[in-house]
Amino acid sequence: MTSDHAVDIDRHVRVYISVFVALMVLTVITVAISRLHLSVPLAVTVALVVAIVKGSLVACYFMHLISEKKLIYAVLAVTAAFFVVLLALPVVTHSNGYWIPE
């Protein structure tokens, strides 16, 4: 193992520790915010934003997405598009009137 390689891994490890601390803090923040008993739309928005930040940290640094090859980004872009369509289905169902409240 070259010294450059060793320095590179050391730098990675320092980043992992920083991300670990950030994830711990954000988890506590998630729980603390839920105790505020915000309105449902606001609570969903805040919880989703915090979860997206946490998820991005895991994906970017632990899964090394921040320095990944273009093909992986392409695969994930297609996945993300289909994922959004999937989550939009309930909204479309409602707006088309298929769902009738009791």
Place this chain on the structure above:
Amino acid sequence: MEIPYTVEARRDTGLNNGKIGIWLFLASEVMLFGALFASYILIRTGSSSWPRGDTILSVPLATFNTLVLISSSVTMVMAWASLMRRKLGTFRMYIGGTVLLGLVFLIVKYFEYSDKFHHGHFPSTDNFYAIYFTLTGLHMLHVAGGMAVNAYFWGPGAKQYYTNPEWFTNRVENSGLFWHFVDLVWIFLFPTLYLL
């Protein structure tokens, strides 16, 4: 015959086959959990009333489990870093820690499930419990699967390190990608089911 591109990157993609394979698999996993999250949204928005998760589920236990799973992601990535440094002993310590933290997660879930069953709450009880048990049950299966693979790398699978350390490191990296994905899913499950 030796399988090509297990260690060296393909010229056209810049990636070895294992890396492409695991990301394609994770893409399918996104759709699997995505379908269930879409079902959750549909069921919840279509319901005349929906309980807040923290009124019927244990937030302290789930918070503890979140911290456990995040810690296991760190030990997983440290296991990979140890292999990059060619330190098998340190790798074994971290990958063993990852398996143990996964076990702690499952034990906590066992107590959570036992409590629910003890009080007569089953998937058939109502829509909330149906989606709760489906999502967390599927997630638990993923944790168990990841633990099995990591336990193999801790034990008999580590023999490959002596003959082909680069290949072994790649395998651990791919296993790690799966494990981090499982952590990522829980990061979204936790507020969705327990806090909102």
